[in-house]
Amino acid sequence: MWDMGWIQDAHAGHPACGTAVDVGRASSDGSGTVTLRVFMPVQANEEKIWIGRGPWRGVRAECSAVPDIVLIEVGSIVVSSPRIIMAVQTRNQGAAVPDLIAVGHQQENVETWRARNNIDFENQIKLVKIAHMRYQHPDLEEIEQFLGDFGMTVAKKTDDEVWFRGYGSDQYVYHALKGPKKFLGGTFLVESYEDLERAARLPGGGEIQKLVDAPGGGFLVTVHDPEGFPINLMHGQEAREESVDEQPKKLAYNFENEKPRVREFLRFKPGPAAVHKLGHYGLCVQEFSSELDFYLKNFNLVPTDFLYVDEPDGTKKDVAIFAHIDRGDDYVDHHTFFMSTNKTSHVHHCSFEVHDYDTQMLGHQWLGEKGYEPVWGVGRHILGSQIFDYWWDTSHNMIEHYIDGDVVNRKTPIGYSPAGDESLAVWGPEVPSWFLH
Structure with missing residues (x-):
């Protein structure tokens, strides 16, 4: 079976009034028969798929009208030269694919998943956003130099602590403490002080602390998960006033048929x-x-994607998760937290957003010229879509720049995909063999 690439401008129903969709796939067995698969919801009264552009222009194929199904094999057509079509259709191509379609046919509604797993949303600790990372470093001067070269600004420092900020509304995005190398957890803002109290009562919960020295103040509690990893929850911090002067400019890009920059x-x-x-x-x-x-x-974290392996008995075992914060209809990043199965327990990496591709590549070049050690990149992930660039910091913690990530909300379905290196990136350098170890 030959994969013949994306179909564009397919219509369910009559092309003048049907539902338009920009994606689908075509394949051929080499005999002259082309099988069309269009990824789209089909209403009960829609019985035809019309292909509006490309080698299939004007072609009509029968389909089975099944309401609310996102993967439909619409039938076969016979063409005179499928190999010619294959040559046309195998060029690389990008598309912004609706989440219901991009996730694929192995998907689940969030509410169905909650019910199946007996998750009580109302009684969960309500996270608002991720705020900053906390790490302990043996040499604060070294990490201060590295994070400066990585693109952060010192917000405040003492002899034993340094707080680093970005140009966004967070008072700081990274808190470095002096001491032996240690991961001290990610920190999330929560909706209320009561959420801090609820967290303190969890197994592994600590005492609520008033943040006296930290920029913006507030209160913080640290909870340890079953394997001993800390997660920090914060409330009452004053937001930082963003500076217009620090905001990067949005550049106009000239495309082949569109030249806004003259x-x-x-x-x-x-x-x-x-x-x-x-x-x-x-x-x-x-x-x-x-x-x-x-x-x-315990928290309003929701899976965006699960990765699984096939077990010998035919069942599927989840081995990794990308999770986002459930803020209802509000849009949030594709994932704020991820976790994967491993032979040892350790932090994998933390990731920070930068402005655009030129910013990222100039930063990549800058870090390389300064002699820092790259890990993997630059490339584009599949799940989450981010363009990534991973580096080692001076304490040998992995840290990432990213741009152009997907955003989701409560209507985004949970996806289930096979685990493997091929799921990590659509382009970029070969993934290091040890990257997920």
Whole structure:
């Protein structure tokens, strides 16, 4: 079977009044028969798929009208030269695909998933956003230099602590403390002080602390999960007032048939890629099921994607998760937290958003010229869509720049996909063999 690429401008029903969709796939067995698969919801009264552009222009194929199904094999057509079509259709191509379609046919509604797992949303600790990372470093001067070259700005420092900010509304996005190398957890803002009190009562919960020295103040409690990883919850911090002068400019790009930038020449200044905010962090864990229960039942974290492996008995075993904060209809990042099964328990990486591709590549070049050690990148992820760039910091913690990530809300279905290196990136350097270890 030959994969023949994306179909564009398919219509369910009559092309003049049907539902338009921009994606589908075609394949051929080489005999002259082309099978069309269009990824779209089909209403009960829609019996035809019309292909409106490309080699299938004007072609009509029968389909089975099944309401609210996103993968439909619409039938076969016979063409005179399928190999010619294949040559046309195998060029690389990108598309912004609706979440219901991009997730694929292995998907589940969030509310169905909650009911199946007995998750009580009303009694969960309500996270609002991820705010900052906390790490302990043996040499604060070294990490201060690195994070400056990484694109952060010192917000405040003492002899034993440094707080680093981006150009967004967070008072700080990284808190470095002096001491032996240690992961001190990600920090989330919560809706209320009562959420802090509820967290303090969890097994592994600590005392609520008033943040006296930290920029913006507030209160914080640290809870340890079943494998001992800390998660920090914060409330009452004053927001930082963003500076207009610090906001990067949105550049106009000239495409082949669209040239908005006229008589203006792009010029760039070398330097670090300015960090906007903390996007996510992830853990490698040994007891995936118990860790999953802790995070998904105690907090309003919702799976965006599960990755699974096939077991010998034919069942599927979840081995990794990308999770987002459930803020209802509000849009949030594709994932704020991820977790994968591993032989050892350790933090994997934390990730910070920068402005655009030029910013990211200039930052990549800057870090390389400064002699820092790259991990993997630059490339584009599949799940989450981010363009990524991973580095080692001076304490050998993995840290990432990213741009152009997907956003989701409560209507986004949970996806289930096979685990493997091929699921990590659509383009970029070969993934290091040890990357997920």
